[in-house]
Amino acid sequence: MMRRQGLALDKEEMSERVIAIAENLIEAGGAENLKARTIATEAGIAVGSIYNLFRDIDDLHRAVNMRLLDRLGEAGAAAMAELKKAGVTDTRQCLLALARAYAGFVEAHPASWPALLAFNRRQPAHAEPDAYEARLSDLLQIIARVLADGRFGLDENRLRIAARTLWSSVHGIVTSGYAANSAGRQADETWEQIELLVAVFIKGLERGGTLDHAGAAPS
Amino acid sequence: MMRRQGLALDKEEMSERVIAIAENLIEAGGAENLKARTIATEAGIAVGSIYNLFRDIDDLHRAVNMRLLDRLGEAGAAAMAELKKAGVTDTRQCLLALARAYAGFVEAHPASWPALLAFNRRQPAHAEPDAYEARLSDLLQIIARVLADGRFGLDENRLRIAARTLWSSVHGIVTSGYAANSAGRQADETWEQIELLVAVFIKGLERGGTLDHAGAAPS
């Protein structure tokens, strides 16, 4: 065979290029702005060539999303590293830093992130959400570690659930806050909510110890 | 003029009919299943007639969403009424009932509700989200009242924020939980998270009184 020695782009290079273009398109006008012909034109290739790199446009969108998730994970890890370097171990400050990392990430990708969320909903549920779930699991691990360091006396299972609860809550606050940018207040109130959530969460965990759930499961 | 005396459907009746059809289509296959020609066929009218009732398909989807929000509001109000009839005043039980109402609503509309969420993201932000915001405000009022009855010593502003925080958090838990139905566990873990959230929230509010937020605003 012997591939690649000229100056044209390798197949993988071209894939990266197309993914980058796709991300820009989505960021510019949402997922519905991801058109095959636009990609082809901007990448300098034919429409059909896209389908040699990706099965279909959804597959390309998936690739963009994976890249987004990677960057989100990096943002979370970076936030933790910064805290460690500054010698901060306070649970509250750690959680707030992680939340800020997430909020900042969403603000930095005002169209791509909603597109990912919308994309991830209309999945036939099967497929291979493994890669997605795996990347998200890393983030939950970070949160769980912070909670573990807080010494609230949570067993492994409740640690996992608490981390997930915290993550989902912050996620809900950030996304609803972003969606409800009708009036002037948006980021401010979002951050107030996050501060309240974290404060209340810590105080709630400190008190009462194990927090056994007395309520019965829903019908 | 003199309208409507024959046996054909009134313009408004036909709108209702089309909205019902649209809702079924969305529920069956997501927002992307809402095709003009399918609607026309099922409603027994021509494609063009749809555009006499609605400006475009998005407008129709908006109408479906408004109806959904109305029903969600009714579900919340019904949950509260049921609690009142049973003489329950416990804050925890009230919040759990409201959360269960929301979770049940989402489960009852596994495709329409995600479609609403996705729809509400790619708005040019302007338009008239007033109607949307108004309906959501009612729900927040209900939560705020429950929190007020809890006597946590919150002023009006922090009451509003706490209600919004709680709502957004439950929303985040329910939607992420629904999206992450990869393995077997889904509703169970979702409910565990809600219970943890509510418990922690109440305990956190009980303690520390005003919960002054010491952290500075984000950069």
Next chain:
DNA sequence: ATGCTTTTTGAACGCTGTTCATGCAGAATG
């Protein structure tokens, strides 16, 4: 019956994602 107004209609337009016969450049073979 006539005229006027309003609504309904469906063919047509432009756009979309996707396919696939064709062409062609580069490696392998003689």
Next chain:
DNA sequence: CATTCTGCATGAACAGCGTTCAAAAAGCAT
């Protein structure tokens, strides 16, 4: 060097989409 052979690039073509609009139909007043 000539010649297969192979695999990717190509873009016209296809089916389907939302949307429009001239024309037909229907409704109402006279």
